[in-house]
Amino acid sequence: MNQLFDFILQPWPWYVAGPLIGLTVPTLLLIGNKSFGISSSLRHVCAACFPADIPFFKYDWKKEIWNLIFVLGVFFGGIIASNFLENPNDFVLSEATINDLKALGIKDFAGLMPADLFSVETLFSVKGLIFFVVGGFLVGFGTRYAGGCTSGHAIMGLSNLQVPSLIATCCFMVGGFTMTHLIMPIIFKLF
Amino acid sequence: MKNIQKIQDTAVVEPFVCEAPNDMKKAESWTDNIKYLIVGILFGIVFVKAEIISWFRIQEMFRLQSFHMYGVIGSAVVVGMISVFLIKKFNIKTIAGETVDFHPKKFQKGQVYGGLLFGLGWAITGACPGPLFAQIGSGYVVVIVTLFSAVAGTWTYGLLKDKLPN
Numbered sequence: 410m411n412q413l414f415d416f417i418l419q420p421w422p423w424y425v426a427g428p429l430i431g432l433t434v435p436t437l438l439l440i441g442n443k444s445f446g447i448s449s450s451l452r453h454v455c456a457a458c459f460p461a462d463i464p465f466f467k468y469d470w471k472k473e474i475w476n477l478i479f480v481l482g483v484f485f486g487g488i489i490a491s492n493f494l495e496n497p498n499d500f501v502l503s504e505a506t507i508n509d510l511k512a513l514g515i516k517d518f519a520g521l522m523p524a525d526l527f528s529v530e531t532l533f534s535v536k537g538l539i540f541f542v543v544g545g546f547l548v549g550f551g552t553r554y555a556g557g558c559t560s561g562h563a564i565m566g567l568s569n570l571q572v573p574s575l576i577a578t579c580c581f582m583v584g585g586f587t588m589t590h591l592i593m594p595i596i597f598k599l600f
Numbered sequence: 601m602k603n604i605q606k607i608q609d610t611a612v613v614e615p616f617v618c619e620a621p622n623d624m625k626k627a628e629s630w631t632d633n634i635k636y637l638i639v640g641i642l643f644g645i646v647f648v649k650a651e652i653i654s655w656f657r658i659q660e661m662f663r664l665q666s667f668h669m670y671g672v673i674g675s676a677v678v679v680g681m682i683s684v685f686l687i688k689k690f691n692i693k694t695i696a697g698e699t700v701d702f703h704p705k706k707f708q709k710g711q712v713y714g715g716l717l718f719g720l721g722w723a724i725t726g727a728c729p730g731p732l733f734a735q736i737g738s739g740y741v742v743v744i745v746t747l748f749s750a751v752a753g754t755w756t757y758g759l760l761k762d763k764l765p766n
Contacts, residue, residue: 417649420649420650420651421646421649421650422650422671423650423667423668423669423670423671423672423675424671424675425650426646426649426650426652426672427671427672427673427674427675427676427678427679428675428676428679429642429646430643430646430672430676430679431675431676431677431678431679431680431683432679432683433639433643434679434680434683434684435680435683435684435686435687436639437636437639438683438684438687438694438700439687439692439694439695439700440635440636440639440694440695441622441624441628441632441635441636441694441695441696442622442623442624442625442694442696442698442700442701443620443621443622443623443624443636444619444620444621444623444701444702444703445620446618446619446620447620447728447729447730448619448728448729448754449618449619449620450729451729451750451751451753451754452618452754452758454751454754455751455754455755455758459755461755461759463755463758463759465757465758465759465761466755466758472622473618473620473621473622474633475622475628475633475636476620476622476636478633478636478637478640479636479637479639479640479643480640480729480730480733481637481640481733482636482637482638482639482640482641482642482643482644483640483641483643483644483647483730483733483734483737484644484733484734484736484737485637485640485641485644485737486640486641486642486643486644486645486646486647486648486734486737487644487647487648487653487733487734487735487736487737487738488737488738488739489641489644489645489737490644490645490647490648490649490734490737490738491648491737491738491739494645494648494649496649500651500654500656502656502660503660503665503666505663505665506656506659506660506663506665506666509659509663509665510656510659518656521648521651521653521654521655521656521657521738522654522655522656522726522735522740523655523656526655527655527740527742527743528742529741529742531742532742532745537742537745539724540724540725540746541725541742541743541745541746541749542745542746542749543721543724543749544721544724544725544746544749545721545725545732545745545746545747545748545749545750545752545753546721546749546750546752546753546756547717547718547720547721547724547725547753548718548721548722548725548727548728548729548732548746548749548750548753549721549729549749549750549751549752549753549754549755549756549757550714550717550718550721550753550754550756550757551714551715551716551717551718551719551720551721551753552714552718552728552729552750552754553714553753553754553757553758554710554713554714554717554718554757554764554766555710555711555713555714555715555717555718556619556705556708556710556711556714557619557620558718558728558729558730559673559722559728559729559730560620560728560729560730561619561620562619562711562715563673563677564673564676564677564680565619565620565680566619566705567677567680567681568677568680568681568683568684569684569702569703569704570681570684571704571705572705572707573705573706573707573708573711574705574711576707576711576712576715577711577712577714577715578715579715580711580712580714580715580716580718580719581715581718581719581722582719583715583716583719584715584716584717584718584719584720584721584722584723585658585661585662585719585720585722585723586662586719586723587716587719587720587723588662588719588720588721588722588723588724589659589662589663589723590662590663592720593723593724596724
C-alpha cells in the first residue's frame with residue numbers, strides 16, 4: 410500500500426497519464442452523452458457573463474453548464490494534486506531544454522513553472538504583458554476560431570477520426586514550433 | 601418570455617455549434633452534475649501529476665527534447681480512438697440509455713488560422729485551456745490573468761466572427 414502511494418507521489422509517466430486522459434473521452438460520452446472539449450468553457454463564461462448582444466454568445470449556456478462544472482473540477486484537481494500528492498523530489502527537465510532556456514535568460518528550474526516568469530512582479534512588466542495577456546488572448550481567440558483546443562480537436566476529434574481535427578492539431582503544433590524557435594528568442598531580447 | 605423567444609430566433613439563424621456539446625436529451629439536476637465535477641477533479645490530478653501543466657514540459661515538447669508530451673497525447677488519442685470505435689461498433693448506450701451522439705466536423709479555414717494562433721499562445725503561456733485551470737489550482741495565481749485574457753480573446757472572436765475568413 411505504501412509502495413502504491415509512493416508511486417502516486419512520483420511524476421506519472423506518459424503511459425499512465427496518456428491512457429487516463431484518453432479514457433476521459435468514453436467516460437464523458439457514457440455518463441452523459443458529452444463530447445470532450447475544454448475551450449468551450451471559455452465561450453460559456455462569455456455567454457453567461459458578458460453576452461453583449463453578440464449572436465455568438467446568445468444560446469442557452471445553462472444547458473452546457475456541465476462543461477463549467479468540469480473545469481471547476483480541473484481547478485480542484487490542481488489544488489488536491491499540488492497540496493496532497495506533491496512530488497517529494499526535484500523537478501527533472503531535460504538537460505538540452507535547460508541549456509536552451511538558460512541561453513534565453515531563464516534562471517529558475519526548480520518548479521513546474523519558471524519562477525522568473527510566473528511571479529506577481531513579472532505581471533506588471535512588458536514580459537508579463539506578453540506572457541500572460543497576449544499569450545492568454547491568443548489561446549482564447551485561437552481555440553475559438555479553430556473550434557476547439559487540444560482536448561476538443563487533438564483528443565476528441567482525432568478519436569472520432571475527423572480530418573479537420575487533424576488539420577487543426579497540425580496547425581497547433583506549427584504555431585507552437587514557430588513561437589518557440591522563431592518568435593520567443595526575439596521576445597526574450599526585449600528585456 | 602420575450603427573451604426566450606429572442607434566443608430561439610437567433611438559434612434558428614445561427615445554429616449552436618460547439619465542440620463539446622451536451623447531447624443528453626434528459627435534463628440533468630445539480631446532483632447529476634456532480635459526476636462531471638468528479639471526472640474534472642481526476643482529470644486535473646492527472647494534469648498536475650504528469651506535469652502536463654508545466655511550462656517547461658511544453659518547451660521540451662516544442663524543442664523536441666523529450667518524448668513525454670508526445671507519449672501523453674499519442675497514447676490518449678489511441679485509447680480515445682479505440683473507445684469511440686467500440687462505442688460505435690457495439691452501439692454502447694449511455695447510463696441513461698441514450699445512443700451516443702458523434703459530431704462530424706466540417707473543414708473551415710478557422711482551423712488553420714485559429715489553430716496557428718492558438719499554437720503561438722500555447723508555446724508562450726505553456727498551457728492549453730485545460731491546464732490553465734489546473735495551474736491556477738496549483739497556486740500559480742498569475743495565471744488568473746492568462747485565463748481572463750483567454751476569456752477576452754474568446755469574446756473578441758465572438759465579436760469579430762463574421763468579419764474573419766472562415
